[in-house]
Amino acid sequence: MTALPSPLLTVTAEEGPGWVRLRLTGDLDYDTSSELVARAMEQLAARPGLDELYLDCAGLEMCDSMGVSALLQVHRDTAARRVRLHVEEAPPFLDRIMRITGIDHLFARQEQKDRRPARGAGEEGPSDPHPSPTS
Numbered sequence: 001m002t003a004l005p006s007p008l009l010t011v012t013a014e015e016g017p018g019w020v021r022l023r024l025t026g027d028l029d030y031d032t033s034s035e036l037v038a039r040a041m042e043q044l045a046a047r048p049g050l051d052e053l054y055l056d057c058a059g060l061e062m063c064d065s066m067g068v069s070a071l072l073q074v075h076r077d078t079a080a081r082r083v084r085l086h087v088e089e090a091p092p093f094l095d096r097i098m099r100i101t102g103i104d105h106l107f108a109r110q111e112q113k114d115r116r117p118a119r120g121a122g123e124e125g126p127s128d129p130h131p132s133p134t135s
Contacts, residue, residue, distance in 0.1 A: 008032050010059075011039045019052040021088075025059030028067030036067075040074045050083050058089035063097055075106050084108055
C-alpha cells in the first residue's frame with residue numbers, strides 16, 4: 001500500500017490483478033478534491049488494463065460540493081476508459097448526498113444488507129432507520 005498524505009485527506013492505494021482500491025480518510029472538500037482526482041488519474045494512467053476502481057469511503061469525515069464534483073470527475077475518467085467505478089462503505093452522510101444529488105446510480109454499490117454498520121452505531125435498534133412496511 002502507498003499512503004499519499006494531505007493535512008485533510010489521505011488516499012491510500014491497494015491493488016490487485018485488474019483492480020485498484022483507493023481508501024479515503026478525512027475530508028473530501030474544496031481543498032482536497034483535486035487530490036482524489038489526481039490519485040485516481042495516476043492509477044488509471046499507470047494501469048491501462050484496469051477493470052475495477054474501488055473508492056473505499058469508510059474513513060470519510062465530510063464531503064462538500066467540490067467533493068461531489070471530484071466523484072463525478074473520477075466517474076467520467078473511469079467511464080471513458082471502460083473501468084467500473086465502485087463506492088464502498090459510504091458513510092450515511094455520503095449516501096444521503098449521493099441520493100439527493102441524483103448521482104448514486106453512477107456508482108456500483110454494495111447491497112445494503114452486506115454493509116457494515118456505521119461507525120459509532122450501537123448494537124441496539126434497527127440497522128435501517130426507514131424500515132419498509134413489510135419488515
